[in-house]
Amino acid sequence: MSHAAETTGAHAAHVDRGAHGGHAHGAADAHGEAGHHHALPGWLLFGTWVLLMGLTGLTVFSAQYNLGAFDIPIAMTIATIKAFLVMLIFMHLLWDKGFHSVLIFGSLLFVWLFIGFLMIDRGQYQPSKDLFDRDVIQSQP
């Protein structure tokens, strides 16, 4: 499976890192591991997937019941838990440089602001929309 070049390559990774220690590795080095070349254990990947499947089952299950106003918050909470599992483990953010987390969570913050302000704005227009609907009805022949 692994030929000689690959095994020596693994050693080279460590040697290389030693030679460039303190050079642009930041958070990864704090773990005392081989930085971003640290492979995640199989059980962690598999366990994350099992959890993701379980949460998918949960969201389908909860959708069987009409939970009224809680429908959307529950579905979105489960989806967000799943998203965090994917980002933190599958995408290695837990072991990656903090700056990559700043980037991705910063963008998600802006999405939240984007949608949030838009919904506030939409709410402001609700009375106008109601009036428009009413006028349309009243103007019907």
Added chain:
Amino acid sequence: MSHDHGHGDKPFLAHHFEDEDHQFDSGKLGIWVFLVTEILFFSGLFCAYAVYRGMHPEIFVFASKALDTKWGAINTCVLLFSSLTAAWAVRNAQLGQKKGLILNLTLTILCAFGFMAIKYVEYSHKFHVGLKPGDLYAPTEGAYPEKHQSGAKARTVALAQAGDVHSPAPPAGDAPVVESPVAQDEHGGEHVAHGGEMVPWDDPRVPVETKNRLQIFFGIYFCMTGLHGIHVLLGIVVFAWLLTRAIRGHFTPTYYGPVDFAALYWHIVDLIWIYLFPLLYLIH
């Protein structure tokens, strides 16, 4: 890959990088910035979704019936499994496991094809029953299956202008409309009783223009899942390219950036579907 090596035994280390770590870190920053633009790109569609669902929740509740939760759930599982194989491919590359890498890249590609095949089944069914986007919307009889228990209040629409199928823009289901005193029908007394009443969407008395407002949902559905599908197709191309390189033995524990970056992209595609599934398929 690089036309001017200058790094002797490292054929994929571009000359403008100091070492392999430098190259890896630069690529990684690049892919993360790209993923940020992807998220902001999709956020516009999520905004459209939020605005229209906020304005017309009854449209989303009813039209969502036409989507098959079973296929949506299966596709979610297919994508989650492909995310696992993509993450495992990165692990294989990091550990220098060539066979495992080839296997996991292949599985990821197969899952992506499976996802698109299911999407094809869903799309073709929708086109068959006339649930098309925009002005092409022309549902046939039975396009909306009785998936949910009937009589649920949420899936009703206000019958504000019963009997007038010629009205230019009949309003659909909002509380103020229901309370509106204008419940007369000048065309005949038999319809007066229905004015402002809450009736199911499939009630024959609902004007066709009001029913056609359901097309908003399919416009949003096709835009969101379509753009997501394009990303899946691009993923297939990228992973196929990675597979050819993996077979040629290009990736080593010190050079596996492309596998890592493609996997990150694939996880974002999965992540967007994680939100699309409950927002489109699981609506009450």
